Amino acid sequence: MPEPTLTPAVTTDAELLTQTEIAVRAAGSALRDRFGDITTYRSREELMRALAANDDTVTDLLRPRLEALRPDARWVEEELDSGALPEGEWWVVDPAEGNVNHLHALPEWAVTATLVRDNQPVLTVVHLPLTGQTYTARAGAGAHLDGHPLRVSATADLGLAIVATSQARPDEDPDVVRRVGISITEMFLDALVVRVAVPATLHLVNVAAGRIDGFWQFAGARADLLPGALLVSEAGGRITTADGRPWTPASDSFLAGAPGIHAAATTTLSR
Template sequence: MIDETSLLQMMTTIATQAGERLLAVYSPDARPANMQEMLDAARRNERVSSDGTRDALRKLLPDARFVDGENETAALPDDGDWWVIDDAEGSVNHVHGLPDWGVSIALVRGGRPVLAVFRQPVPDLTYTATLGGGAFVNGRPLAVSAKQGLEIAIVGTGQAEAKQAATYSAIGASMTALLGAAFLVKATVPSTFPMLLVAAGHMDAFWQYEPVLPGVAVGSLMVTEAGGVVTTISGDPWAPGDDTILVGAPGVHPAVRDALALLRKTSA
């Protein structure tokens, strides 16, 4: 059995190698002109980054399974290990010449993330977290913000998957509700980036409706280990498979939860 420290180091190496492959096909001058160009570039990114990644992870833990397809939105069994990966997270940003893209790898054990790595080649950032061992970026400890309340808080949400009209309505209503209470409200993709900003204290809260596990597994552990709070939007403990997630600094999370709870009561 590989100890968690060694396992995290090996995960970091694998994510770094995948990130280098993506960096080799990245250009800050990329400007796709149509949908076909975007799709072609996104498929290239998946192919380039995933080359060898799963095989390398299988060698680390031969009995571990991979979260794919329906498992991305389903509760996971409490037994066994699960790899949760996104070979090219933020690919839409990559193909448009933006820097918010990278490679995420999380290990879920006992129904919750226990190890996490996110490699962002531009600008050379490596985020790591271990359950009970803290969260770090390039070896420096992460810590959520010390803000109290919403009036000076920077908060945000993420876009849902395609063809989810009801979810789009919930996102729009939630942003409207928070625009009247928070200092600043953002909407961005992919979800990992605002969650990393919460863990680093640059943002104060983030919520999402209908998240997929590869988009929130790494970020949820980063926030928890940086001293933040991770729940569902209703305030219950979050677990893989839940249909909402809310992460935030302890002094801001309750106010966002209450604002979103009031929104649910109004729309009921």
């Protein structure tokens, strides 16, 4: 494969978002080329090798391009990490968000890249290579799907709402797993429909686009939640913990929702 053409460093966030989108779309094409047959594995080791092969395919293309755009920004090496980052700029990238879906020939996967500055996401790109759709957001400049503005739903009754949740990671702490199960039961009682699937980001782009009304998760990695948090907030939604406190990447829960159902959702999730 030829070496990628690197774009010189850029200075404005608007220009940086444009160039990040170009880079993410190009890397996503390589992951799309790997999609098709179901990947079989007989052990956790075989599974991890298959996941890493997808990640490496994208990272090898995307990392040099993003580092050329922002030479002083550091790179988060582990996509499953959570918690606050040191001050400064960081690229938080998920090379294959929904990687296990990709291996199983399921269509719900994406490539994401988010620039975090002093622990605040300032721009993000979420690209769906199978459909060609690209979601973008820049702090203070709104959220968009292929250039068209996004807005969260106007639903004002949780009983009429579609909500979703996701499994943060395999081998989650048993207490977190039990908490997730209880929350799903409570939402079944209060919401119209509950969707449960991975990955988190694809639920969150649907919240930003107004297709569903809310999403919650317990635990979770920065790469799972930061892209969607910026998209939803820039589309007019609310981002908090499950019980309504301010959310940070160090929080142990996450709730993104349309303003009309957000308070009711916190009540349900706090029972």
